[in-house]
Amino acid sequence: MSERTLLQELTTPRHVAVTEEGDLISSEELLFMTLASIRVATDDFSDTNKLGQGGFGAVYKGVLADGNEVAVKRLSRKSWQGIEEFKNEVVLIAKLQHKNLVRLLGCALEGEEKLLIYEFMSNKSxxxxxxxxxxxxxxxxxxxxxxxxxxxxxxxxxxxxxxxxxxxxxxxxxxxxxxxxxxxxxxxxxxxxxxxxxxxxxxxxxxxxxxxxxxxxxxxxxxxxxxxxxxxxxxxxxxxxxxxxxxxxxxxxxxxxxxxxxxxxxxxxxxxxxxxxxxxxxxxxxxxxxxxxxxxxxxxxxxxxxxxxxxxxxxxxxxxxxxxxxxxxxxxxxxxxxxxxxxxxxxxxxxxxxxxxxxx
Structure with missing residues (x-):
């Protein structure tokens, strides 16, 4: 799947899964969220909600519409972690379930924004x-x-x-x-x-x-x-x-x-x-x-x-x-x-x- 096709595929809210070939398709396994909903959840990525800064971008605390707390990793637009690394993380973690691995709840990909939504870990890193x-x-x-x-x-x-x-x-x-x-x-x-x-x-x-x-x-x-x-x-x-x-x-x-x-x-x-x-x-x-x-x-x-x-x-x-x-x-x-x-x-x-x- 080309980057352009993948971008078009992921711009609307839906659930996704991973095919044997590693492509992302609609399913009930992983939630695709809109950028607008993430902006609301994080108060538009406000500094007060910022949990930390890494090499690939910042992490923010968010509260979804249902009241659940989440951690949102916002990959930097200038980061060298591009579409392939973003896709790699979604592909891998969607296949993994273990109590000592952080659970990926969803993701968002709109324009230049690449977001990963994880379970919130209250004691940070x-x-x-x-x-x-x-x-x-x-x-x-x-x-x-x-x-x-x-x-x-x-x-x-x-x-x-x-x-x-x-x-x-x-x-x-x-x-x-x-x-x-x-x-x-x-x-x-x-x-x-x-x-x-x-x-x-x-x-x-x-x-x-x-x-x-x-x-x-x-x-x-x-x-x-x-x-x-x-x-x-x-x-x-x-x-x-x-x-x-x-x-x-x-x-x-x-x-x-x-x-x-x-x-x-x-x-x-x-x-x-x-x-x-x-x-x-x-x-x-x-x-x-x-x-x-x-x-x-x-x-x-x-x-x-x-x-x-x-x-x-x-x-x-x-x-x-x-x-x-x-x-x-x-x-x-x-x-x-x-x-x-x-x-x-x-x-x-x-x-x-x-x-x-x-x-x-």
């Missing part, structure tokens, strides 16, 4: 929780452990349990949302890719991701697999434990990256120095150190040395299983970027296309 000292201080290790397990279950579903094998490719705290019970749900599937049953890896010339969370083989060679998602998960796990961002860690005097710092204190036998004191107040030291150990296994430089998400779930759920010794984590990503020449605009801070790798 994970980054707004774990990097805010005040919010962190109100939560205990049991809550953090539940969030870690929720992300792991969502990834396991994507990789192994859904009828599709899906690689997310842009997993980061901003793309993990939290509901009113702090249940973690993975969102943003615009960059995700479907793998065939027997396919284990793929290569792309257009590397798209976020500084600090991209696996080295993806950033350097465009090679992605389930193990590149595992790497991103490992970074998030270590960020939750420490309360520190991997990106921007070079500004501290501790180490060039959070991963390098984790590796240093691990080798020095001072793993607890890595753990946020607030976390230590509410956990067994052995439990959080084991979790840090799992995080280090996930960020190994060689993807073959990283566990699968099914193995991660087993390790998280067992205190008795012996963990292999981690090897040195991957190289740190540089902030020197080469932009995709086809890009019409620069990505937002930390959003990158084609990154280079610096030695340790």
């Amino acid at each position: 994970l980054d707004q929780l774990i990097f805010d000292p005040e919010k962190r201080s109100k939560l205990d290790w049991k809550t953090y452990n539940g969030i870690i397990n929720g992300i792991a279950r969502g990834l396991l579903y994507l990789h192994e349990e859904s009828r599709l094998k899906i690689i997310h490719r842009d997993l980061k705290p901003n793309n993990v949302l939290l509901d009113h019970e702090l249940l973690a749900k993975i969102s943003d599937f615009g960059m995700a890719r479907i793998f065939s049953e027997n396919q284990n890896a793929a290569n792309t010339k257009r590397v798209v991701g976020t500084y600090g969370y991209m696996a080295p083989e993806y950033a350097m060679e465009g090679l992605f697999s389930v193990k590149s998602d595992v790497f991103s998960f490992g970074v998030i796990l270590l960020e939750i434990i420490s309360g520190k961002r991997n990106s921007g860690f070079y500004q501290t005097e501790l180490a060039p990256t959070l991963l390098a710092y984790a590796w240093r204190v691990w080798n020095e036998g001072k793993a607890l120095d890595f753990v946020d004191p607030v976390v230590l107040e509410s956990c067994l030291a052995s439990e959080v150190v084991r979790c840090m150990h799992i995080g280090l296994l996930c960020v190994q430089e060689n993807p073959e040395h990283r566990p699968t998400m099914s193995a991660v779930m087993l390790l998280l759920g067992s205190e008795s299983m012996v963990l292999p010794q981690p090897k040195q984590p991957a190289f740190s990503l540089s902030r020197v970027l080469r932009l995709d020449p086809s890009s019409k605009t620069n990505p937002s801070e930390n959003e990158i296309i084609f990154s280079e790798i610096l030695p340790r």
Whole structure:
């Protein structure tokens, strides 16, 4: 289906489904909404309703005519996430149902406006929780452990349990949302890719991701697999434990990256120095150190040395299983970027296309 045909098809309110060929057709599965109704729901995208800003655009809180609260992702008109990525997200998430994935309720496509309407997550994104000292201080290790397990279950579903094998490719705290019970749900599937049953890896010339969370083989060679998602998960796990961002860690005097710092204190036998004191107040030291150990296994430089998400779930759920010794984590990503020449605009801070790798 051409872009023009697709635009014509989607300009009136209706329900849609996805054909085997990946086209969008009318059905009762997913609601197509009018731009006018979304403007009313969000008070014309007012700043007071703005929940956050990402590389692909802003997210707004909205209240539909039936009183239901929703989150509206408004893709930037200048964003390099075009019609194909918009369609990709609709196609993928319409096929997925899991408690640890954000539910897509509908979408709208009129003129240059591309809108995705999701269930509203009252506790916003994970980054707004774990990097805010005040919010962190109100939560205990049991809550953090539940969030870690929720992300792991969502990834396991994507990789192994859904009828599709899906690689997310842009997993980061901003793309993990939290509901009113702090249940973690993975969102943003615009960059995700479907793998065939027997396919284990793929290569792309257009590397798209976020500084600090991209696996080295993806950033350097465009090679992605389930193990590149595992790497991103490992970074998030270590960020939750420490309360520190991997990106921007070079500004501290501790180490060039959070991963390098984790590796240093691990080798020095001072793993607890890595753990946020607030976390230590509410956990067994052995439990959080084991979790840090799992995080280090996930960020190994060689993807073959990283566990699968099914193995991660087993390790998280067992205190008795012996963990292999981690090897040195991957190289740190540089902030020197080469932009995709086809890009019409620069990505937002930390959003990158084609990154280079610096030695340790």
